[in-house]
Each structure stands twice: as C-alpha cells, then as structure tokens.
Amino acid sequence: MNLVQLIGEPWDEYGLVDSGGGRKLERYGDYRFIRPEPQAMWAPASEDWDAHGEFVPGSDEEGGGRWRFDKPTPEGGWPLAWDDVRFTAQTTPFRHLGFFPDMAPVWSWMREQVADLDAPSCMNLFGYTGVGTCAMAARGAEMVHVDASKKSVEAARANAALSGLEDAPVRWLVDDAVKFTAREVRRGRRYDGILLDPPKYGRGPGKEVWQLEQGLPGLIADCRKLLDQDSRFLFLTVYAVRMSALAIGELVRQAFADLGGTVEAGELGVREEARGLALPTAIFARWSR
Template identity: 80%
Template sequence: MKLESLIGEPWADYGLIDSGHGRKLERYGRYRFIRPEPQAMWAPANAEWQADGEFVPGSDEDGGGRWTFNRPTPRDGWPLAWDDVRFTAQTTPFRHLGFFPDMAPVWGWMREQVAGTDAPECMNLFGYTGVGTLAMAGEKTAARMVHVDASKKSVEAARANARLSGLDSAPVRWIIDDAAKFVAREVRRGRRYDGILLDPPKYGRGPEGEVWRLEEDLAPLVANCRQLLDADSRFLFLTVYAVRMSALAIGELLRQLFADLPGTVEAGELGVREEARGLVLPTAIWARWHR
C-alpha cells in the first residue's frame, strides 16, 4: 500500500510559525503559544521565540503539565474561524486549544466526498468541540450530522460553536455517549450513513466509566462502522495519534474490512506546514475508504 501525505497549510486564524528541539510555536488568531512536540527533532529556524503562553509538560509522558503565560489571554477563549465555521479557541489542561488544526485538510476532503449528494447523513465519532461536524453541517455541504462524544463538556462546547457559526438550528444530533456502544446500537437499528469520521484518543472513558484503549478497541469499532456503510456511501476517515501504530497497519485494517465494497483504501501521514521554512511537521497517521 502506497503511503500518502495530507498537509495542512496555514490559514488566516492559524499557522505553525516555527518548530524544533521538541517544541512548536503556533499562532491562534492574535495569540501565540509554545507547546511540546516530540516529532520536531530538528533545530528551529529562530533561536528566540516570543509567545503569549507556553505549555510546560509534566514528568509523566502520558500527561500532566501546566500553562505559563507571559501576557494575558482570555481564559474563556476567543473566536476563530476556518472557512465558514466559527469556533472558540481556549487553552485547556490537556495542552490543546479547543480544536485540532491539523484536521483542516480532512474537513475539506470530507466536503469533497459528499459534493453533489442530496442531504448526506454523516457521523463524527469522538467529535470533541465539533469543528469537523460544523464543517459538514454548513451551507456548503448541508449534511445531516450525528456528533458523538463521551464528554458532556465537549458536547456543550460543540453546541456553543454551532451557535457561534449560526448553525444552532442545523440538523445535528448531539449525542453524549460511549462511541463504541453507540455505534453497536446503530448497527442493531439497521442504520446507514454516507460518511463517518473517527478521531479516537489513545485512552479514554465513557460517561458511565467505560474504558477505551485504542490498541484493543479500534478494530471492533471500525468493523461496526463498516456495517453502517454500503455501496452508496461515500467515505470513512480514521485518524490515529498513537505513535506505536503504523499507517500501514490501519490501512490494512480498512482494506480487509472494506474489501466487499467498491472504492479505494488509502493510508498515510497527517502533517502541518511550517511557515518559517515550509517543512512539514508530522502529527498523526490516517487511513480512509472512499468511493
């Protein structure tokens, strides 16, 4: 299987300014932040970085750490936009800023897959704060969306982003549930979708204490997602941030599960282009099936 790259380019409200020595400097609207980035093994373009805040990781490689600030930033967040989607960026305890900018090329790709489809119905699993959901629910695609996340706080943030985008009345079902359990119920109901986006974490817990472990639970979940798609469906897109997995491995998983459907299976790396030198910082691996 040939590996491909999906590269996120800078846009008005986001850019990877510089990277190196295990860190990255990014702009989120008018604010600049430094975050850890193990993939940035090279030297940065500039020795001195000026930032409004920096996330200092803890000693535990699986998490921990804190934000330090050089200048005041809005603790309740500030509005940003990608294309016609508006959302709130905010420094979180998990080092993220309320959305994943490297997913921008995926949002655009999903729109392309359902172009010309009348009122497509798609699902966003592990939907977080909903930027991907809203990218599909807006006027350019007008998809009927099912947004699933186990975190009530994340779903509330996604609904707030829908209001910010003027999409509070868009046909979106906001589901607070364990992703695997929800998909299994959808299979039993005989439901079908035109497209599915999966962006699972390495580890997580459902609203009733369900435990998600990527290495153990991913294959059964993707197998159930396959049951929600048919020969008229348009896509499934899977991203994985766990570095112990391979793009070739998840590509083969999809190749086997989708062997009975027409279409194409591809796999590769997700990355963001640095503004300073144009080099690409890898962020995740992905696999996809599409017609």
C-alpha cells in the same frame, strides 16, 4: 493501498510559525503559543520565540503539565474561523487549544466526497468540540455528533451557535461511541460518511473503558456495517500511539474489501511558515467510494 500525506497549510487565523528542539510555535488569531512537539527533532529557524504562553509538560510519559503565561490571554477563549466555520480557541489542561488544526485538509476532503449529495447523512465519532461536525453541517450534511464528554458536546453546540448552525440538523449525543455505533448497527442504520478520531485511552459516560489497540478492530467492523455501496467515505485518525499507518490502513482495507473503492493511509501534518517543512502530527487511514 496507497500511502499519502495530508499537510495542512496555514490560513489567516492559524499557522505553525516555527518548530524545532522538541517544541513548536503556533499562532491562533492574535495569540501565539509554544507547545511540546517530540517529532520536531530539528533545529528551529529562530531562537527568538515571542509567545503569549507555553505549555510546560509534566515529568511522566502519560502527560500532565501546565500552562505558563507571559502575556494576557482571554480565560474564556476567543473566536477563530476556518472557511465558513467559527469556533472558540482556548488553552486546555490537555495542552491543545480546543481543536486540531491539522484536521483542516480532512474537513475539506470530507466535503468533497459528498459535494454532489443533497443532505448527506454523516457521523462524527469522538467528535470533541465539533469543528468537523460544523464543517459538514455548514454544507448541508445531516450530522450525528457523538462524544462521551458532556463538556465537549456543550462546547461543540456552542461552536455550532457561533457558526450560525443552531438549527442545523445535528444530533448532539453524550454517549459511548463504541456502544452507540453497535446500537446503530442493530437498528439497521446507514450513513454516507463517518469520521472517527478515537483516543489512545478513555472512559465513556458510564465508566466504559476504551483502549485503542483492543477496541479499534471491532469499532471499524461496526462502522463498515453502517456504510454501503452508495456511501462515500470513512476517515480514521490516530494520535499519540506507537502504531503504523500501514497497520491501520490494512485494518480498514480488509474491513472494506467487499465494498470496493479506494483505501489510503499515511500521515497528517502541518506546514511550517518559517521554512515550509511539514511537521507530522498523526497517522490516518481512509476509505472512499
């Protein structure tokens, strides 16, 4: 199993401007924001951070906190773009801004895996606001987008509309990702690729409880059953847990041992503009044909 890094580079409408002292300064189009970042243990390049707002974390380990704004910021969000995909950025109660910029190299990688297929069939589990779904649909993929949050799926559909993908072949599903995947296995379905970004903890629309450490092995096993010798990829990201890339890489390696192909694991990160250093953000494991 190979250990690799996927580092997101800045683009016109997003960049990690500076980081350090447990915080990071990012630009989202015309707006700049400061957010907590425990992994930025080094000193920042500059002490003078000019931002529109900052997320002030709560005192407990489980999160919480609030945004403090120093300059006017659109309450309803504002449009951004990555490549040929448009979407809305917006400050959320969960400290992020409606998408995960470190996923940009993942979106590019998934496109590469199916570039030679006509209308590949792919699934985005825990799909959130759908930027990954739109990235694939914009290149002709037939997508199944699953998230337990009705609000997130509505935001994903709105992002698809911004990208001119209202009529793209996307199934938008408000459903429990684990239960839906199990049903797809029973139906005998197959996919060319699967992206999954499970949370540490969550609840489905029927109050189903999800805990990553307990639920992930079974979910990966079911995802394997939806992929076959002609499938191209599975990409798993894991955020905010005390877990190793080696651990999830071994989980995927064992599940996909009979399919051959390549299993890699490692870290996602974002390139800082000030000094070019890489800020780690998450761990991942992936299988590809």
